[in-house]
Amino acid sequence: MKDFKKVYEKSNDIASREIDNELFLLPIYKTTDDISKMYILNETAMAMWTLMDGERTLQEIVDKLCTDYHVSRKTIEKELQELVKDLRSINAIQEKSSR
Amino acid sequence: MFNFRIRIADKIMRFKTNSSLLAYNASKAKEFRHFLYSEKKRQDCTFDIKYGGIPELGEKELLFRIGEGWSLSKCADKILFEYPDRNIPNRTAMIAEIKSDMTEGKIYVNAESPSQDKEETGRPPVLKMTGNHPAPILAQSVPKHRLSRKRTPQKRGQEVMIEIKANFFQAFFVEYLARQRVGLLAHCASVQHRNKLYLFMGKKETGKSTIAHIWHDAVGATVFNDDRGVIAVKNRTPYFYNAPWVGTLVDKCDLHSGYPLKIEKIFFIYQSPENALRKISRQEAIPKIFRNSFPVFWNKNAAQFALGICSQIAHTTPCYDFGFVNNESIVTFLKRKLDL
Numbered sequence: 085m086k087d088f089k090k091v092y093e094k095s096n097d098i099a100s101r102e103i104d105n106e107l108f109l110l111p112i113y114k115t116t117d118d119i120s121k122m123y124i125l126n127e128t129a130m131a132m133w134t135l136m137d138g139e140r141t142l143q144e145i146v147d148k149l150c151t152d153y154h155v156s157r158k159t160i161e162k163e164l165q166e167l168v169k170d171l172r173s174i175n176a177i178q179e180k181s182s183r
Numbered sequence: 184m185f186n187f188r189i190r191i192a193d194k195i196m197r198f199k200t201n202s203s204l205l206a207y208n209a210s211k212a213k214e215f216r217h218f219l220y221s222e223k224k225r226q227d228c229t230f231d232i233k234y235g236g237i238p239e240l241g242e243k244e245l246l247f248r249i250g251e252g253w254s255l256s257k258c259a260d261k262i263l264f265e266y267p268d269r270n271i272p273n274r275t276a277m278i279a280e281i282k283s284d285m286t287e288g289k290i291y292v293n294a295e296s297p298s299q300d301k302e303e304t305g306r307p308p309v310l311k312m313t314g315n316h317p318a319p320i321l322a323q324s325v326p327k328h329r330l331s332r333k334r335t336p337q338k339r340g341q342e343v344m345i346e347i348k349a350n351f352f353q354a355f356f357v358e359y360l361a362r363q364r365v366g367l368l369a370h371c372a373s374v375q376h377r378n379k380l381y382l383f384m385g386k387k388e389t390g391k392s393t394i395a396h397i398w399h400d401a402v403g404a405t406v407f408n409d410d411r412g413v414i415a416v417k418n419r420t421p422y423f424y425n426a427p428w429v430g431t432l433v434d435k436c437d438l439h440s441g442y443p444l445k446i447e448k449i450f451f452i453y454q455s456p457e458n459a460l461r462k463i464s465r466q467e468a469i470p471k472i473f474r475n476s477f478p479v480f481w482n483k484n485a486a487q488f489a490l491g492i493c494s495q496i497a498h499t500t501p502c503y504d505f506g507f508v509n510n511e512s513i514v515t516f517l518k519r520k521l522d523l
Contacts, residue, residue: 099483100487101494104465108469108470110489112481113247113480113481114245114247114248114481122470122473124470
């Protein structure tokens with residue numbers, strides 16, 4: 085799939101902190117109009133987030149997770165797509181370039 | 184030049200001003216009076232309040248804006264808090280220019296000085312404090328005859344003090360707490376019963392003052408503050424420091440600034456048809472503490488620090504969702520449920 089060739093990197097405008105196998109994300113805001121929520125990633129989503137390093141394609145992330153977790157490739161692909169959509173909606177990640 | 188120092192969360196802020204009225208107003212406000220600090224040798228940051236207009240301060244980069252209210256910008260190695268005039272469109276009422284290490288700054292007020300006591304009376308003001316506060320809390324205060332006189336500059340002086348207290352000082356303090364990694368200012372009523380401190384957290388009009396009032400009247404609990412306070416962590420122990428921003432119970436609050444108090448439990452309050460209590464997990468508590476505090480949304484390091492404080496407090500302190508009814512039954516309910 086075309087989307088899986090994309091590379092994402094974390095935005096500089098997000099604060100994060102790992103707490104008890106979950107990752108708390110806090111977007112940095114410039115006006116009170118923007119302020120909405122704190123976001124929490126579960127263990128799987130946190131693993132995906134960690135791998136979005138501005139180097140790996142989404143396909144490479146799927147491959148890595150398939151070897152690390154006992155979860156079907158299809159499930160990982162679906163969850164990664166959903167996570168990318170959610171993270172982009174809060175500007176937590178940005179597309180770097182396609183390889 | 185008149186000086187006064189304010190201590191909150193063991194940080195001492197010194198204000199310098201040429202207005203004795205401004206200094207007097209600082210001492211007169213009950214909630215602030217207990218935070219005035221008499222030791223002259225110590226200060227963590229100093230502000231020079233200057234009247235008569237606002238200078239050109241160079242190119243600014245906007246960091247954060249509160250709706251139509253104050254804004255925070257970066258200007259060279261300084262940060263600027265800017266406040267619009269509420270009465271005159273497109274006019275700046277005040278700018279605070281602070282060094283990025285938060286050790287000193289200037290507050291430019293776009294108005295004439297509220298008083299010229301020295302020139303008018305031909306002598307400097309004399310220290311004259313009343314009340315039961317044990318120590319002299321201002322280096323100097325206004326002459327006695329000023330206390331009952333009504334005149335236009337006094338009104339302006341009060342307005343300026345209110346602006347500084349309500350707008351500049353709180354905004355600055357939130358930034359200061361985060362940059363100095365002290366703690367977070369939080370929306371909470373702080374109630375001490377049998378030497379244990381409980382925080383009731385909730386935003387505006389959720390019932391903090393109501394709960395504090397009931398505890399005060401029903402069992403004589405000590406209410407330190409019914410609206411705000413600083414939450415901090417020292418040696419993995421969560422602490423509360425009082426703050427001079429008070430709700431409606433100013434006359435019942437035991438305001439002080441001198442010492443931290445260990446936080447025993449935290450209740451996230453909401454109004455309910457019947458009393459209800461639920462212990463919540465650490466993961467649930469972290470965002471609730473965060474939402475009920477004043478984190479610095481615009482600064483990544485400070486936001487990460489805020490997440491850390493919330494996490495440490497949630498880790499060490501039992502936290503509960505507390506639905507309450509507006510009567511004395513809440514006291515017996517909590518005492519029975521938690522053996523308070």
